[in-house]
Amino acid sequence: MNKDKNPISSYMKKKYIILAVIVVLCIILAIFNNKNDNEIYNNTTNTSNKTNTTININDSIDNITNIIDGNVINNNDKDIISLNNIPPYVGSAYIELNNNIPEFEEKEFTTQPFENYSKFDEYGRCGVAYVNVCREIMPQENEKRGKISYKPTGWVQNEYPYIINTRQLYNRCHLIAWQLSAENNRKENLITGTAYLNQAMIKWENDIAEYIKNNEKDNYHVLYRVTPIFEGKNKLASGVHMEAMSVEERKNGVYFNIYIYNVQPRNRNRL
Numbered sequence: 001m002n003k004d005k006n007p008i009s010s011y012m013k014k015k016y017i018i019l020a021v022i023v024v025l026c027i028i029l030a031i032f033n034n035k036n037d038n039e040i041y042n043n044t045t046n047t048s049n050k051t052n053t054t055i056n057i058n059d060s061i062d063n064i065t066n067i068i069d070g071n072v073i074n075n076n077d078k079d080i081i082s083l084n085n086i087p088p089y090v091g092s093a094y095i096e097l098n099n100n101i102p103e104f105e106e107k108e109f110t111t112q113p114f115e116n117y118s119k120f121d122e123y124g125r126c127g128v129a130y131v132n133v134c135r136e137i138m139p140q141e142n143e144k145r146g147k148i149s150y151k152p153t154g155w156v157q158n159e160y161p162y163i164i165n166t167r168q169l170y171n172r173c174h175l176i177a178w179q180l181s182a183e184n185n186r187k188e189n190l191i192t193g194t195a196y197l198n199q200a201m202i203k204w205e206n207d208i209a210e211y212i213k214n215n216e217k218d219n220y221h222v223l224y225r226v227t228p229i230f231e232g233k234n235k236l237a238s239g240v241h242m243e244a245m246s247v248e249e250r251k252n253g254v255y256f257n258i259y260i261y262n263v264q265p266r267n268r269n270r271l
Contacts, residue, residue, distance in 0.1 A: 080128075081241050083231055086259055093200040094260040102243035102257040104223050109247050111221050113137050115181060117188035123235060125153050126191050126228050129175035132247070133208055133222040139182040148172050148185050154192035154236030163266055164195060171198040175226040175240070177205040191228050191237050194264040201240065201260060208244055211254040221247040222254060229259070237262050 118127025173193030246253025
């Protein structure tokens with residue numbers, strides 16, 4: 001029987017062959033995994049690109065504002081005033097802006113009725129509310145006002161007898177008043193406001209309502225835009241920016257451009 005003259009040498013050869021096979025297998029496996037990783041990366045990139053395209057398309061759609069009844073608009077459709085340009089409250093419920101002249105563009109003056117309400121922002125807060133007030137969108141004769149169930153951002157209701165005689169500090173404030181729009185429990189139209197703010201807004205709302213009613217035979221219109229102003233992430237508005245101008249008579253009718261503070265002077269229920 002023939003025997004290997006050097007058994008150690010034979011063992012080492014076998015060992016090297018096994019190691020070589022293992023190395024080759026590792027290289028093949030690495031190449032295969034790298035190919036799969038590239039395919040996964042490419043698929044992920046393509047999916048991301050599709051998602052971005054969808055977002056861009058939606059953003060474009062959101063920025064298109066059609067003047068139709070009940071339309072929901074994007075907050076970016078109007079420049080928001082900066083609180084840096086608003087002086088602190090010193091006793092008057094409101095201040096005039098831009099010499100009391102509203103900043104509507106000529107193309108906005110139309111006799112077509114519309115109601116536009118903004119989508120909520122990322123903190124669930126209301127944005128611009130913009131309507132063309134006329135008899136057509138105001139409450140109809142014998143139309144009854146319903147209850148309000150929606151609780152807007154910043155709504156923390158407690159009794160504050162040391163601040164306000166009626167105890168209840170906060171109201172649900174309509175951006176566009178019921179008497180001007182017949183909108184009562186619409187969530188995009190409600191903010192949390194003090195009793196003082198609510199009373200201040202009513203004066204200007206009444207001016208618009210009386211103007212429309214006094215000119216009912218002529219079917220007059222009033223562009224009316226109300227913008228709640230928030231500071232940072234605060235869910236309670238610092239105040240509201242209110243603009244109005246009659247379409248048919250412009251400055252010969254009703255018009256104003258004011259900012260009303262969302263504050264509550266101690267023990268004052270009314271202005």
